[in-house]
């Protein structure tokens with residue numbers, strides 16, 4: 134059982150320096166009389182934490198005391214108490230809610246009138262992020278030892294730095310402290326399961342202290358090693374002991390010299406010279422101009438864009454570096470920016486280089502401090518645009534080359550008709566459509582008669598001329614939707630979509646007659662033709678190979694029945710020979 138002691142909290146404003154406060158605390162620790170001081174901002178924060186810890190200690194004592202008066206058999210404790218404490222010269226009325234849920238200790242502090250934060254304006258609410266970082270690091274050290282814990286969750290949901298957008302992230306890191314934002318505005322006080330899950334997930338089996346501050350309410354969760362085996366009061370006693378210990382130990386052990394150093398370096402970082410040099414040395418091209426466009430500051434990167442010196446540029450007008458028509462086009466937005474009707478302006482403009490050449494740039498304009506000064510960020514995109522242009526024309530060339538290749542791969546070089554490859558593809562497509570619509574498709578195969586003897590008699594080149602002329606005649610005979618192709622050697626094929634046998638026979642005859650009628654230079658030329666037409670019935674399987682084979686057989690019959698003839702082939706009935714007229 135813990136012996137109940139009184140720990141008076143002394144308003145140590147009179148104590149003076151931090152060192153003095155520290156020494157006092159060290160001394161008072163011996164007599165269990167911790168001190169709270171507010172002699173300088175740093176110590177104020179530090180000792181403010183100590184102040185909180187003292188509050189906790191007193192409350193823990195009260196709790197221990199009340200616990201013994203309460204139901205000792207019930208290990209899950211849940212009771213409320215009120216007490217008055219003095220801190221930082223304020224008499225605070227605290228409402229406390231103590232809970233022990235499955236050996237995880239919850240103590241809620243509710244400062245009823247919130248004097249500490251609303252009345253003492255400079256205490257926490259004005260803490261900057263930098264101060265907060267310092268504060269956090271110190272608090273971490275303090276609290277780590279309080280419960281011998283390895284990790285601390287600290288929530289800034291509200292209270293400390295409401296206005297700091299830096300801390301709006303879910304997880305933001307400040308030196309020495311891992312911060313997890315608990316659900317903002319959530320009533321965690323009544324959601325122990327969530328808290329337990331969170332604590333368990335983050336701290337695993339390490340002892341941990343979890344401090345959360347929501348407006349005026351404080352939550353301190355202490356989870357001690359092997360807590361399941363310990364009675365609540367042992368936990369309380371352990372915390373009490375460590376609380377007392379830590380106040381003096383931490384104050385004495387924190388080496389203030391590095392804080393002083395970092396404060397000094399912070400002052401350097403925030404000095405105007407640093408900003409000036411940052412501006413000058415920035416690798417992005419930056420200009421500062423007044424509302425008339427007069428350049429107030431120019432950094433080296435910006436001077437490099439125009440290939441001028443900084444001195445040449447400062448005092449000149451920004452307009453003189455922008456193509457006139459581009460400048461005029463953006464004037465309305467520019468005036469809106471000056472009038473404070475917009476904060477930023479992004480535009481793509483042509484700037485004028487030293488030789489009068491135009492440089493495409495992306496400009497970002499924003500007002501600085503007051504609406505009279507404008508920061509211009511210049512991004513030279515001329516090289517990117519040139520590369521894009523080059524890429525674009527290469528793509529066009531590539532597309533054209535591809536198209537040409539495609540045409541070449543489907544064209545017969547000698548006659549300029551489609552080649553066999555193209556014919557096979559086209560016939561397959563036409564057949565598919567024919568089968569779907571149950572329409573007609575016809576094929577005509579045509580072969581030059583006695584071509585070998587022509588070649589032999591007049592030479593191969595003369596033979597080529599014959600094939601070329603036949604190609605032209607055929608092209609003239611067919612409709613645009615038909616396809617005339619050189620099937621191979623001296624053999625030609627026509628594909629006639631939407632054409633029945635009568636139409637195909639009549640076209641074949643027109644071809645035959647035109648070739649026969651042509652006035653050939655060496656000797657007469659005739660051709661033999663095989664014709665096939667089909668109208669597939671529903672579910673009938675028709676292949677282009679079969680269609681070509683029937684046409685070929687008909688052509689063969691035309692040859693064998695004397696040449697210069699047309700033979701109509703058929704799927705099932707024997708071929709019919711049409712005599713040349």
Ligand SMILES: Nc1nc2c(ncn2[C@@H]2O[C@H](COP(=O)(O)OP(=O)(O)OP(=O)(O)O)[C@@H](O)[C@H]2O)c(=O)[nH]1
Pocket residue numbers: 580581582583584585586588592593594595596597600621622623692696
């Ligand atoms: N000039 C030329 N001749 C070709 C070409 N392709 C094939 N030939 C020739 O065409 C001739 C075809 O001869 P054959 O298949 O014996 O038939 P044919 O002499 O026409 O007799 P039939 O077809 O029975 O009337 C061969 O001599 C081939 O060399 C070509 O591209 N140019």
